[in-house]
Amino acid sequence: MTLDDALAAIAALEDPKMRAANEKRGDDHGMNLSRLRALAKTIKTDHELARELWSTGETGARLLALLVCAPARFTADELDRMLRETQPPKVNDWFVNYVLKKSPHAEAQRERWMDDADDTVAAAGWALTAVRVVKSPDGLDLDALLDEIERDMRDATPRTQWAMNETLAQIGIRHPALRDRAVGIGERLQVLADYPTAPGCTSPFAPLWIAEMVRRQG
Structure with a gap:
């Protein structure tokens, strides 16, 4: 899947009611996370796509990146930089639990x-x-x-x-x-x-x- 394909798939998951509910918790995305996980399963592990998704700075793209990345392939410096960018609560939660806790650099x-x-x-x-x-x-x-x-x-x-x-x-x-x-x-x-x-x-x-x-x- 290309970056453009992935971003289009994320955009198709947007739900205004879900966004309003998430924003009350400090999360700036409008996706049902079960549907996002289903999308990630179709992509499987794609670390290069994950890097591209993360570089967009968008919360939805970063959440998908955390589901399709290979945690062991991030360097210690990359982890430190990425961690400092995880202000939205769900991005932070998934980064800590799905990447940091699985990293050999932890x-x-x-x-x-x-x-x-x-x-x-x-x-x-x-x-x-x-x-x-x-x-x-x-x-x-x-x-x-x-x-x-x-x-x-x-x-x-x-x-x-x-x-x-x-x-x-x-x-x-x-x-x-x-x-x-x-x-x-x-x-x-x-x-x-x-x-x-x-x-x-x-x-x-x-x-x-x-x-x-x-x-x-x-």
């Missing part, structure tokens, strides 16, 4: 990104740290992470705060020796304590999240 970038002055970049570093806590915690100083979370999470910007909170919860869930400390930090900071949670869903408030996940494990 661990090398993780710590550097955690301390970046750009909120979008720092949040990605913390999101990768939460994954590391779950999948490969050996070598992580979990006590030091808890120190940093306790010191900085309450005043962090929303995107970074969310990722730090996920790291806090995963430490509490996965590491019983640190569970009481993680719960205590959550209770003192009260970050996301009032977050609206639909019936049947788990609250992102770390003490409740930890308790529910531990209950399910038992």
Whole structure:
């Protein structure tokens, strides 16, 4: 598929009602994402097309790019540049989850990104740290992470705060020796304590999240 073909296919998915709903969440696109995924399946992996789509700067094109790219083919410098361009929430979410978390460069970038002055970049570093806590915690100083979370999470910007909170919860869930400390930090900071949670869903408030996940494990 050529770039022009892909852009025409994206334009055909435009729905004004969907755009209005998405814009309330800060996303500047009007597509049903299930239909966009169906389009991506017809294209399959096409990394060069993904690069072209990303270069347009358009949210719809970038979302399709993230579905058809080959994450391992992006260099560390490309990932850093692209991450700093992921301001729309859905672009950021998909970039972190579909590209960064699958990249061989993720661990090398993780710590550097955690301390970046750009909120979008720092949040990605913390999101990768939460994954590391779950999948490969050996070598992580979990006590030091808890120190940093306790010191900085309450005043962090929303995107970074969310990722730090996920790291806090995963430490509490996965590491019983640190569970009481993680719960205590959550209770003192009260970050996301009032977050609206639909019936049947788990609250992102770390003490409740930890308790529910531990209950399910038992």
